[in-house]
Amino acid sequence: MTAPLDVLVVGAGPTGLALATQLRAYDTLFRIVDRSLDRVRESRAPAIQPRTLEMLAGFGVTDELIDRGNAAVRLHLHFPGRVLHVPVFDVGCDDTPYPFLLFLPQSETEAVLTAGLAARDVTVERGTELLSAEADGEYVTCRLRHGEAGEETVRARYVVGCDGAHSTVRDAAGIAFEGYAYPQTFLLADLEVDGLQPGTAHTFMTASGLLFFFPLGTPASWRMIATHPPGARSDDVTPDLLQQIADDWTTDRLTLRDPVWTTTFRIHNRGAAHYRKGPFFLAGDAAHIHSPAGGQGMNTGIQDALNLGWKLVHVCRGTAPQDLLETYEAERAPVGHRVRHLTDRAFTVGTSSHPALRLARTHLAPLFAPLLLRATGPRARLFRTVSELGIHYRRGPVSTTGPARPARGPRAGDRLPDVPRGLQQRTAGPGHHLLLTGSWPGIPPLHDLVDVHRLGTESPWPGTTHALVRPDGYVGYVARGTDLSGLRTYLDRWLPSPKT
Numbered sequence: 001m002t003a004p005l006d007v008l009v010v011g012a013g014p015t016g017l018a019l020a021t022q023l024r025a026y027d028t029l030f031r032i033v034d035r036s037l038d039r040v041r042e043s044r045a046p047a048i049q050p051r052t053l054e055m056l057a058g059f060g061v062t063d064e065l066i067d068r069g070n071a072a073v074r075l076h077l078h079f080p081g082r083v084l085h086v087p088v089f090d091v092g093c094d095d096t097p098y099p100f101l102l103f104l105p106q107s108e109t110e111a112v113l114t115a116g117l118a119a120r121d122v123t124v125e126r127g128t129e130l131l132s133a134e135a136d137g138e139y140v141t142c143r144l145r146h147g148e149a150g151e152e153t154v155r156a157r158y159v160v161g162c163d164g165a166h167s168t169v170r171d172a173a174g175i176a177f178e179g180y181a182y183p184q185t186f187l188l189a190d191l192e193v194d195g196l197q198p199g200t201a202h203t204f205m206t207a208s209g210l211l212f213f214f215p216l217g218t219p220a221s222w223r224m225i226a227t228h229p230p231g232a233r234s235d236d237v238t239p240d241l242l243q244q245i246a247d248d249w250t251t252d253r254l255t256l257r258d259p260v261w262t263t264t265f266r267i268h269n270r271g272a273a274h275y276r277k278g279p280f281f282l283a284g285d286a287a288h289i290h291s292p293a294g295g296q297g298m299n300t301g302i303q304d305a306l307n308l309g310w311k312l313v314h315v316c317r318g319t320a321p322q323d324l325l326e327t328y329e330a331e332r333a334p335v336g337h338r339v340r341h342l343t344d345r346a347f348t349v350g351t352s353s354h355p356a357l358r359l360a361r362t363h364l365a366p367l368f369a370p371l372l373l374r375a376t377g378p379r380a381r382l383f384r385t386v387s388e389l390g391i392h393y394r395r396g397p398v399s400t401t402g403p404a405r406p407a408r409g410p411r412a413g414d415r416l417p418d419v420p421r422g423l424q425q426r427t428a429g430p431g432h433h434l435l436l437t438g439s440w441p442g443i444p445p446l447h448d449l450v451d452v453h454r455l456g457t458e459s460p461w462p463g464t465t466h467a468l469v470r471p472d473g474y475v476g477y478v479a480r481g482t483d484l485s486g487l488r489t490y491l492d493r494w495l496p497s498p499k500t
Contacts (some may be wrong), residue, residue, distance in 0.1 A: 004139055005029050006316040010169050012039065012124045014106065015301035016162030017113035020310030021059050022471075024120050025430045028316060031154070032122070034145030034163075035129035039114060042362060045106040046214050046223050047295035050089065051388035051415070053098040055306050055473055058428030061116045062098075068112065069104030070199065070215055078204040078250065080362055084369055092380030093387055095417035097424065101387075103201075105216055106298065111223030133159050133172040133280070146380060147493050158279050158312055161286040162305065170272060173280035182291070182347070184209075185228040186267060187237050190220040191259040195252055205251045205365055207358045210350040221262045225292070228264060237262040267291050271336055275329035281308060288336035291347035294386050296339045303388065304332050310430070310471035319449060320495055324398070328452075331393045342385070351444035389415065393474060398494060402479020402486035409461035412478050416469050420458045427453070427469050432476075432495065438464030440482060447491055450454050 007023060009016050012034035020032040048065060055064045062305045075086040093099040114124055131143040131151070139155040146152060161169025170177060194454040196202055196213055198221075209227035216223050225247050239259060272287045284301025308328045314320035350361070372378060384390035392414045393399050399413030410416060418424040427433040432450045436443070437459035443452060450468070461467065467478040468487060477490045 002152075002154055003029075005031055005154060005156040006158065007312055008033070008140070008142055008154065008159045009162060010034075010130050010159060011162035011164060011167075011284070011286070012036075012101065012110075012114075012126065013162060013164065013301075014045070014109050014113065014298050015305050016118065016160075017110060017124070018056070018302040019160060019162060019283065019305035019309050020117055020122060020124075021056075021061070021113060022119060022218075022306055022430075023313065026310070026313040026317075027274060028313050030156075031125060032117075032129065033125040033128040035127070037127045039107065039110040039124075039126075045109075045292075045295070046103055046216060046297035047299075048102040048104055048109065048390045048494050049295065049299045049386070050093060050096045050098040050100065051253045051391065052299045052302050053102065054096060054415075054418075054424060055303060057097075057424065058430070058473075059116065061112050063111065064116075065104060066098075066102060068108050069102040070217060071098075071100045071102050072199055073101055073103050073201045073215060076197065076200050076202050076250070078202060079365060079369075080206075080251070086373060089383050091376050091385060093389060094363055094381040095419050096387075097421070099106050101295070103215055103217075104362070105218060108218065109298070118164050127369060130163070130168045130172075133169065135278050135280075156279075157316060158281065159317065160281045160283060160305075160308065160312075162283050162301070163347040164285045165238065165268070165289050167286035169280055170282055170286050172370070173277040173282075175277055175280070176273040177270050177280065178273060179268060179289075180267070182267045184267070185225055185264055186491060187224075187228050187241075187264050188260065189224045189237065189242055189256075189259045190216060191242070191262075192220060192257050193222045193224070193246075194255040194257070196222065196254060199309060204250050205350075205361045208249060210361075211245065211249045220258070224256070237264055259488065267347070269340055271333075271340055275304075275333050275336075276325065281312075281325075281328065283332075287332075288340055290340045292341040292345040293343040293350070296343060296388070299388055300336065300339050302337075303391070306472050307332055314495065321493075324494060327398050329398060331396045331398070332461075348359060371420055391415065396417070398470070398476055400477045400486075400490050402481075403483075404480040405465070406461045406465045406478060406480045409459075409465070409477070410467070410475050412475055414475050416473050416475055417460055419460045420455075423455075423460070424473065430471055432471060433469040434487075435459065435465075435467045437461050440464070445496065446484070446488075449495060450491070 009029040009032040015139045023030045053062050077084040089099050127147045129145045133142045140159050144152045161167045202213040212225040214223040242256045283304035311324050394413035434452045437455045468476045470476045
């Protein structure tokens with residue numbers, strides 16, 4: 001039996017790869033395994049939100065993702081008789097360096113993250129299946145099968161299930177997965193389409209439901225998603241059927257050809273009863289699955305991972321108390337619940353066969369959509385939600401406001417905005433960062449694990465303020481003035497050693 005691990009990561013999709021990337025940045029003793037022999041080659045989740053790009057930037061992969069993807073995507077809403085050109089993230093996203101939706105196949109996202117790990121001497125152990133995991137005192141005893149090479153027993157302090165909707169880790173932990181399946185069957189195809197404006201996402205609002213075309217580039221130019229037509233075999237996705245849908249559901253003359261991947265699928269809305277049980281943790285699809293409305297799934301999973309990773313690191317190092325790990329579920333479970341709720345509402349409106357909703361899609365939406373698009377306030381709030389820039393942990397146990405609260409600026413639990421431009425880059429990557437704004441006297445030694453940045457008057461807060469930024473880019477503590485006693489109390493609680 002090999003030496004015990006700090007963390008065993010099960011599942012090497014985007015969520016598991018993001019977690020491994022963060023663990024490697026801290027030189028944590030971990031392994032990442034996946035029962036699949038290779039990473040996905042299909043497009044699957046095709047969109048990366050601005051907040052995900054922000055959180056990955058500190059690990060040196062965001063620029064490569066952008067280079068491979070399409071960041072200049074527009075949205076066209078097709079209604080009977082008219083087409084609306086919808087600006088994407090033109091309002092409400094002025095405090096991020098990535099004010100766009102990046103279209104990139106999941107296969108490419110995984111390739112970039114895998115290459116980043118390989119460059120840091122981390123091997124993703126593919127073809128390795130978790131057979132069982134049992135908590136036994138200080139460690140979890142895990143039985144792994146390496147294909148025909150046989151079995152291996154490893155021990156780990158913590159096991160993180162990033163292994164999808166059919167999670168072995170979730171089953172081993174005995175965590176319920178509650179929810180329901182939608183009645184519709186959907187089809188998906190990566191293919192070529194003649195007659196669509198390139199570089200644009202197209203949504204066709206029809207009485208039968210929604211038809212989507214997303215620009216990919218690879219492995220094909222377009223991703224098509226549609227409700228499977230009634231009467232057709234549920235497992236039947238032929239070129240003739242795809243063309244029939246385009247002919248029946250659009251007034252455009254579209255020619256669909258050369259599909260490179262097709263599948264049918266059912267959509268579920270389910271959530272784990274708990275994100276943690278003892279030494280077991282769940283992230284990504286193992287914790288929550290929902291409709292693809294708004295491109296939230298993969299992004300939520302990656303952000304689960306980057307919320308959890310640094311907490312595992314500090315607890316394993318002994319530089320944080322065990323109850324820091326309890327804050328993972330406290331912070332991320334409400335996010336997963338909101339995503340499930342919002343995607344369910346959008347999905348129901350877009351696909352329901354109820355006469356009132358069919359009428360709304362085909363007759364009311366074309367009338368009211370232009371008015372809504374001109375209302376910049378609601379549109380900005382919508383974009384903040386979809387981009388995931390609006391996620392916060394203000395009510396979380398690791399978010400504390402000092403005795404004097406700043407009049408304006410980010411609150412404890414908010415994401416650190418990129419104001420002034422470049423601030424996120426200064427605080428990216430591993431570690432905690434103390435931001436000092438306004439005029440400050442000399443600062444005595446504070447903490448070995450905290451980097452100090454003097455911002456002067458160029459900061460998100462007016463006047464003299466101090467704020468501690470967590471490794472995942474959220475404000476943990478903020479207070480007005482130069483009295484650091486509240487901050488020291490916060491550090492003694494959540495990062496008690498080492499200190500000078």
